[in-house]
Amino acid sequence: MTSRDTSPALVADIGGTNARFALADLSPPRPALREQRSLKAADFASLQHAVEHYLAEVGATPKRAAIAVACPVDGDEIRLTNRAWSFGREALRRALGLDALHLLNDFGAVAHAVPRLADDERTHLYGPTDAPLRGPVSVLGPGTGLGVALLVGDDAHGWQVVETEGGHVGFAPQGEEEQTLARWVTARFGRASNERLLSGAGLSHIDAALRGIDPSVSVQDGALRDPASIVNAALDGHDAVARRALARFCAVLGSVAGDCALIHGARTVAIAGGIVPRFLPFLRASAFRERFLAKGRFAALLETVTVRLITHPQPGLLGAAVALRERHDKGSA
Structure with missing residues (x-):
């Protein structure tokens, strides 16, 4: 300089x-x-x-x-x-x-931050614990939308960021409940993308579908619950639908994170965004890991992928x- x-x-x-x-x-x-x-x-x-x-x-x-x-x-x-x-x-x-x-791109920025994070600015979730940052790295996370980026390289030769719009990939439902969610979102928006479920608004969509709310309802009608209130209600433990909604959110996130890892050939997955750090213990107890690994013949490969949660307050x-x-x-x- x-x-x-x-x-x-x-x-x-x-x-x-x-x-x-x-x-x-x-x-x-x-x-x-x-x-x-x-x-x-x-x-x-x-x-x-x-x-x-x-x-x-x-x-x-x-x-x-x-x-x-x-x-x-x-x-x-x-x-x-x-x-x-x-x-x-x-x-x-x-x-x-x-x-x-x-x-x-905003998640391109998050990807640029990943190699510079200190140990106390990330939390290990799954996979090998003692490995240094290994590329390729899938960087994804739900916030207002669903961001996805790819980080390639290593510390010795430098890192390169590939910006993507991977959050808008089509949603692949697993099981009848997710089929119901896909139909609800498609009826409301004309298409079911991952972002329509894995975002703040997406959690509201999951909750509304599980409560049987008409997909044509206006946001102004107040029928869609605020995502923060859904998280709070789920963690409080007295709202069965809120807990189902958050559990489904975590399961879908695991599935999408596993898909990203396979698409990118990732050796590390870094999860960011403003939503997930609010309910880390709930995520650990959810079906996230099961769904991350549920890739048939490639489950063993995904066992070797390190999954981390970014806890830096402003990685962007x-x-x-x-x-x-x-x-x-x-x-x-």
Whole structure:
């Protein structure tokens, strides 16, 4: 890093629900984050509006930025998948007075963070416990949507991130209850993708289907329960449908994680997102592991895959900073 690059950079992780920001010092081997803020995306008319609010609040005028967004980032025109925000890459750079703006997918950012996580920023779930991070790594997790990315390489030769939209792969139901869920989601949306079940809204969909709610019901009618309330009710132990819904969510997550591992040839699976850390003991006791391994002749292969839960509070921000640092080191930022 040269002296001209010592000023902090802006990093952001923009999802459908929250817009997270920080200033990043890119000088250390692992970028340092400060002035972290999480804003409600619904409070702002646009990404530019949210960024300007944050920068005014912290009194910063950065010249470089890395912004992770929950959508594909090809081309100049960017449209978020689960938030009615769109913007032009170059227009946003000029409006914010930046010399350089790097855009990346939100789970691509999480994947960039994975090799930089400390031991206390991840939790072992299943598989070999004493192995260092082994690639390929499938990175996935439910939040507002379902993010999926692929990390390839190793510590010796460097890591490369492949951004994907794997959360929108078609749902493959197992058993009659999941067939019911698939029919409910298809009736509501015209198609049953994994994200329609493995997300905050997806947990609400599972719960509603199990309670026999009409799939055409409006969100405004209040018939769909908030995902946080479903989790709380399930953990409290007195709501049988909420426990069924969360148990089914965990089972489907295990199935999808196993599918991702086979597709990617993964030796490690890293689960992220804002939902799963809220009910880790419930996940451990669920059918997640059984469904992860339920791949016929390849169950033995999946036994060798390490499964970890990311517990770092803001891996998207860290990953955006890592990506910006790497671009600088390669001379492209």
